[in-house]
Amino acid sequence: MAKSARLGRGQRYFWLHHHQLPPGSRHDTHIVLDPPLPEGIAPVRIKAALNHLVRRHEALRTTFPIGADGLPEQRVHPPAALPVRHATVEADGTPSPAEAVRRCTREDFDLAADWPVRACLVTAAGVPKRLVLVLNHVAFDDWSIATFLGELAALLGGAVAGRPAQLPAVTVRPAELAAAEPDAPGPADAGRTAPWREEIRRLPADLFASRRAPAATPPAAAGAALTSPRLLAAARTVAARCRVWPSAVHLGAFAATAAAWTGSHRVPFWLFTSHRDDEAGMDVLTCMFAPLLTAVDLTDDPSFPEIVRRTAEALERAKDLPRTAYDETLELLAEEGTRRGAEVRVETELNFLNYAPRSCGTTRTRLVRNPDPEAWAQSGSDVYFRIHEWADGVTVALRAAGSVLPAEDIERFLRGYEELIVAHTDEAVDRPLSEITRVLDFPTAPASAPATPTGAPQAEPSPGAEAALVAAVGRANALAAVDPAAGYVAAGGRLLRAPRVLEILRDSGWTGLGVRELGGVRPLAALAGRLTRA
Known part of the structure; x- marks a missing residue:
């Protein structure tokens, strides 16, 4: 029999993010692994190893449906065999390995019904040639991926050697960690969220307001x-100079470069942060990282070393504030948007990843243009910036919406970022933000677009649309009364219940809204104009 528990913080983020993304684009968040297979391993041994891991780790046999109370839950199922897709190189009328792998990696997960791991085994004349694993982030973070791959390698190696693998005992399970977290998805605790409200009141309405184009080219x-390669030593030198971690140097360099690009003197972003440093179950296989809202204040033209120090302080301050889950922070942003009468938009994500002891594979600076991230472009995000620290270099990867950072300016942004850090390895260099902006010499920003007010005109609702939306919001959130003149959050809606609202609407024949629209500041009466009869 399946057992259920509420979601942990990391699970809450990825579950909601999954529902924020339009169907067909969710594969952009999949984790695709291609682990090496030992020589002589039989297909049955590979399947046995995967099934052993499914029995061992509850996360691998967990689904994430909406519970009877309208909130998502993690539902742990009894052990069973993991379905393994099989592709052969022979022309036997079945899909080719390339097509089988493409389907495996690109198909959406149904979190309510699918386990968060898929496998596709490619064979030639019955001999395994490739194993492709597709993981959903709702059950995996980097720590869990390393654990999963290490245990799989031990099981496969033991199978070939004819000896059992020695794996450590599993002592803590994801459901137990979730039960210990204080931020349950019930009514917001005003005392716990008050410090965050003060932080959010100081945020700009839109970091990219000066650059945002009505339509992207x-x-x-x-x-x-x-x-x-030179960024590795440069960041460490600047870190020693400022007495901070190298990660703060990179985040500070992003803040300075973004400020130079946008002209904003306060740079907010979501920083992906692990919660494994203070949890009892350091080795539990689950997702335990989530984005932390952070903002760097640059209002008084600070020098770059000072920007780095302020970034480190901002990170520590954000970590010291009472813990709030991602969905709770989004609700606070919506509340502030309602107070201002315009959306407070934070759609910039930063991720610092330590890939040592692996090599970056180059001895000189190399820039590679990646394929256009078409699926990511549908997410509604503005910028995703990743820093990979290798044993012998650093990779900085930037995805940007064309509406805020055109394709032709991405290289300029990245090279300016590199030069900013390298220049400040010289202690005689101490450029203020105004000088950094002059040196980077970005193209002049166009006139900024006006903020979108909460009462912006919408299409006239179809007959019955407003009543259907109000009824769905009330039912999903157990509200006795819902004001259609208020936004979803202002009316008492919780974001973790937003997918249930949409589910109720679909069941009654209405489509056209998404989780992101509900999380904004537009009144429900205006949002009803987006609903259409299915």
């Missing part, structure tokens, strides 16, 4: 990655 989004 194709492509809708673009991406590139710059790999630099």
Whole structure:
């Protein structure tokens, strides 16, 4: 019999993010692994190893449906065999390995019904040639991926050697960790969220307001990655100079470069942060990282070393504030948007990843233009910036919506970022933000677009649309009364219940709204104009 528990913080983020994304684009968040297979391993041994891991780790046999109370839950199922898709190189009328792998990696997960792991085994004359694993982030973070791959390698190696693998005992399970977290998805605790409200009141309405174009010039989004061996030593030198971690140097450099691009003197972003440093179950296989809202204040033209120090302080301050889950923070942003009468938009994500002891594979700076991130472009995000620290270099990868950072300017942004850090390895260099902006010499920003007010005109609702939306919001959130003149959050809606609202609407024949629209500041009466009869 399946057992259920509420979601942990990391699970809450990825579950909601999954529902924020339009169907057909969710594969952009999949984790695709291609682990090496030992020589002589039989298909049955590979399947046995995967099934052993499914029995061992509850996360691998967990689904994430909406519970009877309208909130998502993690539902742990009894052990069973993991379905393994099989593709052969022979022309036997079945899909080719390339097509089988493409389907495996690109198909959406149904979190309510599918386990968060898929497998596709490619064979030639019955001999395994490739194993492709597709993981959903709702059950995996980097720590869990390393654990999963390490245990799989031990099981496969033991099978070939004819000896059992020695794996450590599993002592803590994801459901137990979730039960210990204080931020349950019930009514917001005003005392716990008050410090965050003060932080959010100081945020700009839109970091990219000066750059945001009404419509992006194709492509809708673009991406590139710059790999630099000299950035590794440079960031460490600046870190020693400022007495901070190298990660703060990189985040400070992003804040300075973004400020130079946008002209904003306060740079907010979501930083992906692990919660494994203070949890009892350090080795539990689950997702335990989530984005932390952070903002760097640059209002008084600070020097770059000072920007780095302020970034480190901002990170510590954000970590010291009472813990709030991602969905709770989004609700606070919506509340502030309602207070201002315009959306407070934070759609910039940063991720610092330590890939040592692996090599970056180059001895000089190399810039690679990545394929246009078409699926990511549908997410509604503005920028995703990743820092990979290798044993012998650093890679900084940037995805940007064309509406805020055109494709032709991404290389300029990345190279300016690199030069900013390298220049400040010289202690005689102490450029203020105004000088950094002059040196980077970005193209002049166009006139900024006006903020979108909460009462912006919408299409006239179809007959019955407003009543259907109000009824769905009330039912999903157990509200006795719902004001259609208020936004979803202002009316008492919780974001973790937003997918249930949409589910109720679909069941009654209405479509056209998404979770992101409900999380904004537009009144429900205006949002009803987006609903259409299915």
